[in-house]
Amino acid sequence: MSTLLVIAKEPRPGRVKTRLTPPFTPRQAASLAEAALVDTLLAVAATPARRRVLVLDGVPGPWLPPGIDVVPQCGGGLDERLAAAFADCAGPALLIGMDTPQVTPELLTVDFAGCDAYFGPAEDGGFWALGLAVPDPDLVRGVPMSTAATGAAQRERLTAAGLRVHDLPRLRDVDTAYDAGLVAAAAPRGRFAAELARLEAEVPR
Secondary structure, three states: OOEEEEEEEOOOOOOOOHHHOOOOOHHHHHHHHHHHHHHHHHHHHOOOOOEEEEEEEOOOOOOOOOOOEEEEOOOOOHHHHHHHHHHOOOOOEEEEOOOOOOOOHHHHOOOHHHOOEEEEEEOOOOEEEEEEOOOOHHHOOOOOOOOOOHHHHHHHHHHHOOOOEEEOOOEOOOOOHHHHHHHHHHOOOOHHHHHHHHHHOOOOO
């Protein structure tokens, strides 16, 4: 693997995980976002790759582990930001977000020898991972984002280009409190699960 990319927002209250409020406060939602980002980055750091890059909207904090480069996100819609992230890669690249803290190095270790693209579908109809042997930004640019059909549209873009696509396991993004509980149960030893348990004790019943 040449490059592992993580596209993320700085975990600041009011800017991330707004669908977790309620039941959580903006501060608590940001704390969960930070925990999810840390788990994700630690998995990336443990995955074999020539380069590991955090494509960040915001500024890095003490949560950033060593060995990961940080580059700013460009402007525009999500499709433009994803396209720009791939445009900066010289060889095969796998891109993920910050909303699946249950990812593991095993899931992220991909081999393009037998395919041209990797696609990780998400439970909400989007996708959690996109890998390209040849990182062509036009394979992402123009795909409608943040809809229930985003994943299907992105995968269709890949197959329409004649690419051989390998599907990764379907994962759940952390969008709502319900999602958070299921993801924490899937990765009970992670920082995200520990932070969720701590915050749930603070939520008034």
